[in-house]
Amino acid sequence: MTAPLLEARGLTRVFRVGGLRNRHQLHAVDEADFAINAGEIVALVGESGSGKSTIARLLARVYPPSRGEIMFDGRPLSGLRTRAEVLSYRAAVPMVFQDPFSSLNPAYTVAHGIVRGLKLHRPDVAAKDRQDEAERVLTAVGLSPASQVVGRYPYELSGGQRQRIGFAQALAYRPQVILADEPVSMLDISIRIGLLNVMTSLRDEQGVSLLYITHDIASARYVADRMMVMYAGRIVESGPVEDVLGAPRHPYTQLLVAAVPDPRAELAVTAEMAKGEPPKVIDPKPGCRFADRCPLARDVCRTTTPPLLELAPGIEVACHVAAEEAGRGADSMIPAGRNS
Structure with a gap:
């Protein structure tokens, strides 16, 4: 197998909350292990928060x-030192934000944002060619x-x-990887399919990988190759999208599928039970962290x-019950690999 393009190892982010005398730690992300390979769309799904x-x-x-490491193309991001290295990474792994109304500066034209990005991240594009390049990427989306x-x-x-302009920028x-954070959640249902098709075309025609973050498992099934399910800061299940949704193993994943019924899925947990x-x-x-609801x-x-x-x-699950049913008791637990 080839090495992952983008990989997280034990990725953790803790925020301090409360006053000086009563400080607490909010664990937003806890010990996340995952990988994104070249030319694939990975959906990250879960409820708000x-x-x-x-x-x-x-x-x-x-x-x-706070802890852990992010690897890009086999190199840890903690090793980036110079401004040129940081800019190179930001160009290789840009982000498309959720709100298309606030992600663009209303005082400038569409061309301004794209050309400014080209000046910063693509010095190989001559000034006279930047307008043509802007038109090329707009056509591509x-x-x-x-x-x-x-x-x-x-x-x-x-x-x-x-939102298409966000993808064009x-x-x-x-x-190499686009981070798309709920890119269609604020759009009318009638035009969401067009943006989802843009994402698949970027993968199929441009060879770009995407991390598609969403709470909508129906759209994730439509575009994604693999799916990761997140609950309360932890990744609880991951695998090929049809396997995860067709035969969910973690009770929380079953709860998500129960909310959007799939006649092919055999569920042990329903919304009424959880x-x-x-x-x-x-x-x-x-x-x-799902125990009190499970x-x-x-x-x-x-x-x-x-x-x-x-x-x-290819199926990874964080669940004692699922591990026991699969014949993987506590004495035989082996952590999953990170290159899936």
């Missing part, structure tokens, strides 16, 4: 990790004729067009944090 956007910001270097779009201001465009840097509030991630104690929970679930184990080829 699960830590999905924090992972994107860690990968984009908006936040530094379905905004044509591009010559009529580059001179427009954001207020002259629809929400879907603005990222594409202008010749990226009751209670999401867990607090401030100063969490050892144990499975009807299958056992004593070990409340005292021991389940590791992410490979229970089947």
Whole structure:
């Protein structure tokens, strides 16, 4: 197997909350292990507050990790020292934000943002060629004729067009991985499919990998090759998207599938069975964070944090019950590999 393009090893981000005398730690992301390979779309799904956007910001270097390491093309990001190295990484792993209305500067035209990015990240593009390059990437994301779009201001465009411009700006840097944080959640349902098709075309035609962050498992199934499910700061299940959704092993994943029924999925947990509030991630104690909502929970679930184990080829699950059902008891637990 080839090495992953982007990889997280024990990635953790803790925020300090409270006053000087009563400080606590909010565990937004805890011990996340995952990899994104070249030419694939990986969906990261979970409910609000699960830590999905924090992972994107860690990968984009908006936040530094509290612990753990991020590897890009086999090199740790902690080893980036010079401004040129940081700019090179930001060009290779750009981010498309959730809100298309605030991610563009209303005082400048579409061309301004793309050309400015080219000046910063693509010194190989001559000044006289930057306008042509801007039109090329606009055409690649379905905004044509591009010559009529580059001179427009954001207020002259629809929400879907603005979000396509976000992808065009990222594409202008010749990226290897695009971090797409809920890119269609603020758009009308009727135009979401167009943006999802843009994402698949970037993978198929441009060879770009994507981390697609969403709470919508239906759209994740439509575009993704693999899926990671996150709950309360931890990745609880990952694998090929059809395997994860067709035969979910973690009770939380089953709860997500139950919310969008799949007639092919065999579920042990339903929305009626999983009751209670999401867990607090401030100063969490050892144990499975889904235990208080899980009807299958056992004593070990409340005292021991389940590791992410490979229970089947390419399928990783963090669940004591699922591990036992797969014949992987506590004595035979082997952490899952990071190169899936």
